[in-house]
Amino acid sequence: MTVGTVAGVRRGACEVLVDGADTTIHCSLAPDLAVVQKSAIAVGDRVELEERPDAEPLVIRVRPRRSLLSRPDPMDPGIQRAIAANIDIVVIVMATRRPTFKARLIDRIHLAAHQGGARSAVVINKLDLADDRRRADIEAQLAPYRDLDLPVVWTSTRTGAGIDALRDLLRGRTAALVGHSGVGKSSLINALRDAEHVEVGAVRHKDGKGRHTTTFSALHRLPDGTWIIDTPGVRAFGLWGLDRDSLRKGFPEFDAYPCRYADCAHDAEPEADCGVKQAVASGAINPARYDTYRRLLASL
Numbered sequence: 001m002t003v004g005t006v007a008g009v010r011r012g013a014c015e016v017l018v019d020g021a022d023t024t025i026h027c028s029l030a031p032d033l034a035v036v037q038k039s040a041i042a043v044g045d046r047v048e049l050e051e052r053p054d055a056e057p058l059v060i061r062v063r064p065r066r067s068l069l070s071r072p073d074p075m076d077p078g079i080q081r082a083i084a085a086n087i088d089i090v091v092i093v094m095a096t097r098r099p100t101f102k103a104r105l106i107d108r109i110h111l112a113a114h115q116g117g118a119r120s121a122v123v124i125n126k127l128d129l130a131d132d133r134r135r136a137d138i139e140a141q142l143a144p145y146r147d148l149d150l151p152v153v154w155t156s157t158r159t160g161a162g163i164d165a166l167r168d169l170l171r172g173r174t175a176a177l178v179g180h181s182g183v184g185k186s187s188l189i190n191a192l193r194d195a196e197h198v199e200v201g202a203v204r205h206k207d208g209k210g211r212h213t214t215t216f217s218a219l220h221r222l223p224d225g226t227w228i229i230d231t232p233g234v235r236a237f238g239l240w241g242l243d244r245d246s247l248r249k250g251f252p253e254f255d256a257y258p259c260r261y262a263d264c265a266h267d268a269e270p271e272a273d274c275g276v277k278q279a280v281a282s283g284a285i286n287p288a289r290y291d292t293y294r295r296l297l298a299s300l
Contacts (some may be wrong), residue, residue: 001049001209003018003049006085007024013027017219039082043219044071044086068117069085069116071240080240086174090197093123094137095179096126106122123155126154126156129160135154172224173226175226176229179234179236181233181234192228239296257275261273264276
């Protein structure tokens with residue numbers, strides 16, 4: 001049985017890096033996989049291939065995953081869209097400017113990573129575009145995530161600042177880079193590889209939003225044994241399979257503040273009965289984090 005790692009996925013097909021090989025091969029998907037491929041196969045999956053004498057190899061089986069980053073399919077929210085599999089860490093890439101830094105995206109991607117069995121880290125790219133005031137403002141918004149022990153790395157692919165620190169954070173792991181279009185994910189991969197192999201895109205001057213350069217997730221191998229999955233830019237990030245229990249686990253700072261009732265939702269209950277609401281009022285819990293929690297709770 002030939003075994004490999006999925007390096008790219010297309011309709012009814014994928015690129016597979018066979019164990020022990022240096023290049024990928026094009027493979028077809030078995031019919032039972034092709035009909036559900038959005039959720040059944042993702043970059044990073046370990047797959048088994050059937051060799052065929054007169055046709056390209058056929059992916060016949062996906063091995064059990066140790067982690068999965070996924071979200072609802074943008075075109076059909078009832079379908080799970082698998083983004084990256086068997087990852088150790090999800091790197092949430094933001095930018096100081098172009099596009100605008102939006103902390104709420106960190107909450108959603110961090111929660112999705114936690115649900116899928118992976119760790120999270122935050123990269124703030126385009127440091128060269130931020131003056132001291134802008135950096136201080138972003139640092140203030142990052143405070144609750146530092147309290148959750150999420151690593152935060154500031155980088156600039158123009159100056160090289162922070163690239164070594166990011167390389168050290170990811171070394172030997174499999175990481176998925178996720179964020180808005182235009183934040184510089186592909187440029188970061190180029191900097192980490194010290195190469196110019198990955199296509200990069202500009203930001204539209206009209207609205208400051210990024211252009212989609214990476215349209216499919218792709219696997220990149222670094223010389224130091226690190227694997228990086230570059231994912232397409234997102235406008236928003238929905239959460240797949242979110243329920244009240246997984247939502248609570250995504251906000252562990254709430255656990256330090258007991259409520260009068262064990263099943264308190266920290267929402268409509270009177271503040272006198274809710275330790276979490278009292279902690280928000282006193283500043284012990286970040287109000288922005290609590291607001292995100294309530295928004296997600298309402299979506300359920």
